[in-house]
Amino acid sequence: MRKKLAMNMPAVKVDLGPIPPPLPAQSTAKVLPLLAPKPTLKSRIAAGSTAIAARVFPPALVIALLLAIWQILCSKAGATLPAPSKVVSDAWGLISDPFFDNGGLDKGLFWHISASLQRVALGYALASIVGVALGALVGQSIWAMRGLDPIFQVLRTVPPLAWLPLSLAAFRNGQPSAIFVIFITAIWPIIINTAVGIRNIPQDYRNVAAVLRLNHLEFFLKIMVPAAAPYIFTGLRIGIGLSWLAIVAAEMLIGGVGIGFFIWDAWNSSHISEIIVALVYVGLVGFVLDRIVAGIASIVTHGTAAN
Amino acid sequence: MPYLKLDHIAKSFVRGSQKTVVLADVTLAVEKGEFVSIIGHSGCGKTTVLNIVAGLVAATTGGAILEEREVSEPGPDRAVVFQNHSLLPWLTVYGNVRLAVDKVFAARKTRAERHVWTMHNLDLVQMAHAKDRRPAEISGGMKQRVGLARALAMEPKVLLLDEPFGALDALTRSYLQDSVMALHEKLGNTVLMITHDVDEAVLLSDRIAMMTNGPAATIGEVLPVPLPRPRKRLELATSPVYLKCRQRMLEFLYERHRFVEAA
Numbered sequence: 225m226r227k228k229l230a231m232n233m234p235a236v237k238v239d240l241g242p243i244p245p246p247l248p249a250q251s252t253a254k255v256l257p258l259l260a261p262k263p264t265l266k267s268r269i270a271a272g273s274t275a276i277a278a279r280v281f282p283p284a285l286v287i288a289l290l291l292a293i294w295q296i297l298c299s300k301a302g303a304t305l306p307a308p309s310k311v312v313s314d315a316w317g318l319i320s321d322p323f324f325d326n327g328g329l330d331k332g333l334f335w336h337i338s339a340s341l342q343r344v345a346l347g348y349a350l351a352s353i354v355g356v357a358l359g360a361l362v363g364q365s366i367w368a369m370r371g372l373d374p375i376f377q378v379l380r381t382v383p384p385l386a387w388l389p390l391s392l393a394a395f396r397n398g399q400p401s402a403i404f405v406i407f408i409t410a411i412w413p414i415i416i417n418t419a420v421g422i423r424n425i426p427q428d429y430r431n432v433a434a435v436l437r438l439n440h441l442e443f444f445l446k447i448m449v450p451a452a453a454p455y456i457f458t459g460l461r462i463g464i465g466l467s468w469l470a471i472v473a474a475e476m477l478i479g480g481v482g483i484g485f486f487i488w489d490a491w492n493s494s495h496i497s498e499i500i501v502a503l504v505y506v507g508l509v510g511f512v513l514d515r516i517v518a519g520i521a522s523i524v525t526h527g528t529a530a531n
Numbered sequence: 532m533p534y535l536k537l538d539h540i541a542k543s544f545v546r547g548s549q550k551t552v553v554l555a556d557v558t559l560a561v562e563k564g565e566f567v568s569i570i571g572h573s574g575c576g577k578t579t580v581l582n583i584v585a586g587l588v589a590a591t592t593g594g595a596i597l598e599e600r601e602v603s604e605p606g607p608d609r610a611v612v613f614q615n616h617s618l619l620p621w622l623t624v625y626g627n628v629r630l631a632v633d634k635v636f637a638a639r640k641t642r643a644e645r646h647v648w649t650m651h652n653l654d655l656v657q658m659a660h661a662k663d664r665r666p667a668e669i670s671g672g673m674k675q676r677v678g679l680a681r682a683l684a685m686e687p688k689v690l691l692l693d694e695p696f697g698a699l700d701a702l703t704r705s706y707l708q709d710s711v712m713a714l715h716e717k718l719g720n721t722v723l724m725i726t727h728d729v730d731e732a733v734l735l736s737d738r739i740a741m742m743t744n745g746p747a748a749t750i751g752e753v754l755p756v757p758l759p760r761p762r763k764r765l766e767l768a769t770s771p772v773y774l775k776c777r778q779r780m781l782e783f784l785y786e787r788h789r790f791v792e793a794a
Contacts, residue, residue, distance in 0.1 A: 428617035431587055434605040436634045436685075446630065450621040525621075 306497050314497035329481060329489065333505055339481040340471050341509070343399070347406025348467045355411045355463070356456060359418025360448065369419070380412035384470040388477055398478035402471065409470040410463035417462070421455025422448055450525075457521035464517045468510040532599055533560035534721060535584070535689050539593035542579055553579055555747040557593070559740050561689070566715055566722045568732040569750075571742030572784065577725045578614075580742075581693050584723060585611050597688060607635045610682035611691045615698060616674040618666040624677050625662035628652055631681045652684040653677075655714060672703035676710070683714070692724040696731065705764065708734060716761055729784070733776045734762060741783045751788065754779055 291308050298307035306314060317324075322334035361368045362376075387408050391401040425448065433447050449456075475484025483506055490498040540557040543550055553576045561567045571577050582588035584595045586605035595602040597609065610631075618627045629649045636645055653659040656676040666674055675695055682690055692711075696704040708731055715722060715735075726732050732739045736756050743751040756776050758767065767773040 426617075428613060428615060429619060431605075431611070431613065432617050432619070434587060435585065435607060435609070435611055436631055437604075437606055438634065442634075447619070450619070453621075 306500070311497040311500050314495070315501045318498055318501050329485070331481060333483070333486070333502065336481055336483045336486045336502075337505060337509055340475060340483045343402050343475075343482070344406055344464075344467045344471050344513075347403040348410050348464060350403075351407045351410035351414060351463060351467075352460060354407075355414030355459065356418050358411075359415040359456070359459070360422055360444070360452075362415065363419035363422025363452070364448075373419075376412065376415060380416070384409040384466070385473050385477070388474055392478075398480055402474045402478050402482075405470055405474045406467045410467045413462035413466065414456070414459040417455045417459025418452060421452030424455070425451045453525040454521075457517070457525060461514065461517045461521065464513050465510065468506075468513055472506060532596075534563040534565075534598065535561040535723070536596040537561075537580065537584065537593075538596055540580065540583055540590045540595070541592045542576070542583065542588070543591050552747040553745055554590075554749065556749050559750055559753070561721060561723060563721055564719045566724070566735055566737045567740060568724045568726050568736040568738075569740045569742060570726055570729070570732045570780065570784070571748065572744055572788070573727060575742050575745045575748045577727075577742060578693055581611070581691055581723065581725050584689070585609050585691050587611075607631070607685040608688045609691055610685040610687035611693060612675070612678045612682045612695045614694045616666070616671075616678045618674055618677055618681075620666050623663050623665055624658060624669065625649060625653065627666070627677060628681045628684050632684050635685045648684065652680040655683060655717075656680045656710065670703075671699050672707055675699065675707060679711070679714075683718070683720075688721065690720045690722045692722060694725050694727065697727070704728075704731070709764065711735060712760075712762065729777055729780050732780065733758075733773055734764065734767065739776075739780065741780060741788075743788050752783055754783075 295307045295309060297303070298305050298310075312319065318333060322332040324332045325335060358372070362372055363369070384405050387405050388401060391404040391408075392398070395401050395404065429447050429451055433443050438446060471482070472484040472487065475482035476488040479485050483502060487499055487502050487506075490496075490502065537557055537559040540554055541552070542554040543552040545551075557580055559567070559569075569577050569580060579588060583590045584597075584602060586602050586609065602609070618624075619630070622630060629645070632640075632645045632649045632652075636648065640648060650659055650662070653662055656679050658673060658676050658680060661669055661673060666677070669677070679695070695711075696707050699707065712735060714720070724732075724735065733756055739754045739756060740750045741752045741754065742748050754776060756772075758770065758772050758776075
């Protein structure tokens with residue numbers, strides 16, 4: 225029985241023999257170059273204009289539709305707001321020449337906007353400097369955070385305009401009061417985002433700094449600022465938006481040259497069309513401010529966000 | 532007195548009334564030019580040992596002594612190659628190495644010399660071709676090479692490698708291991724490496740310190756690797772000495788100090 229089994233299943237001896245040499249790479253196959261057509265100037269212009277059209281056409285269509293609806297709704301008798309055609313005809317002087325200056329408050333929109341922008345620039349610049357410095361302090365020091373953070377959390381919920389009477393009482397002058405309102409509006413998101421950014425600096429970077437024995441200033445400039453830059457710029461971007469929101473409201477109250485007062489003045493004189501033109505300007509300028517800060521951010525933080 | 536001495540290092544964390552002993556009585560001597568690995572299961576406190584030598588973490592008792600001076604803070608004489616490369620993403624490959632060179636050689640080299648030294652170290656790890664790329668634009672293995680160049684550029688007394696190839700795929704890892712071996716051959720650095728890879732430890736080390744499991748982990752056994760250098764990966768695969776070393780480590784790690792939690 226055992227023998228039979230042994231006969232049926234002999235010890236298997238497999239001789240693999242020498243390992244065959246690897247097959248040569250197939251170099252005999254003919255390589256056909258892909259004939260890519262050279263882009264001609266004409267085709268490139270066509271491609272470029274298609275890309276631009278894809279960007280421009282949809283919003284243009286939507287705007288045209290909205291204007292049409294507006295036109296229809298406000299063309300009826302007894303409409304309280306002017307139709308777009310009436311806005312253009314009413315405020316043509318304002319639209320066609322933003323640069324006129326008849327003295328006093330009777331100026332073109334360019335001058336109002338630039339007065340508002342100057343206030344924003346001052347208040348926002350101050351808020352950026354103080355905000356990043358305070359944010360760095362709160363982000364880096366646990367004791368500064370414990371002491372200051374609760375205060376920041378309460379103060380940041382105070383509406384911008386609520387600061388205006390207090391700052392008018394303190395400065396006894398509209399101009400610094402408006403700048404202060406911008407400052408106090410823009411500073412909170414800058415502080416908070418900077419602090420978060422600095423608290424989130426990975427321990428790895430701190431270890432690298434420790435091994436290299438970077439001093440405090442070198443650590444601030446070479447690790448902290450670049451590492452927290454994406455966060456800082458998020459704060460700066462929110463800040464510029466809030467500043468522009470606050471300036472219009474603040475100027476309505478303090479008066480003088482400025483887009484906010486221009487709107488308020490137009491309302492008091494029942495020039496509704498002028499208000500609409502001013503609102504378009506305010507929106508466009510706010511958009512441009514946001515894009516500028518975002519543009520600076522993407523240049524400065526190039527490569528920082530990606531790890 | 533050895534070049535680098537880990538002298539009865541103990542580390543414990545106190546949280547409320549609970550005291551956790553991580554390391555107890557870790558003692559190890561490393562001679563100049565030696566390549567010593569510390570191996571152990573994950574979570575046993577290997578990296579804590581390295582961080583204590585680096586000065587990034589303070590020991591509870593005991594400490595590390597380098598050239599007869601106690602380690603009290605981090606410094607470029609104990610350059611670390613971190614597990615996850617730790618390159619600064621806003622600097623180029625060149626910028627990352629140059630930052631270290633500028634800081635360490637601020638007084639000793641001119642600007643031009645610092646540039647040459649930076650390029651020299653990038654050449655050592657074959658990364659000079661990518662000097663203007665940012666860390667996000669290069670592969671994991673390349674990042675680790677740059678981390679190595681940055682550490683080498685500090686001319687450290689001891690090079691500390693914290694699982695430097697842990698995050699890499701097997702092929703890249705073996706390629707980098709060969710590079711590290713060649714560099715050690717060429718420069719004669721004193722190296723302390725943390726690893727959890729048995730083959731890597733045998734291939735690279737002169738001696739291997741095997742750690743017991745925590746809590747209160749310590750060095751259970753030090754295994755000398757009497758393989759002649761230069762070592763060739765393929766030849767070692769059949770070398771009896773290599774296999775014996777490997778066997779000893781596997782016995783230590785998987786029989787006597789089996790890592791229960793991982794199962």
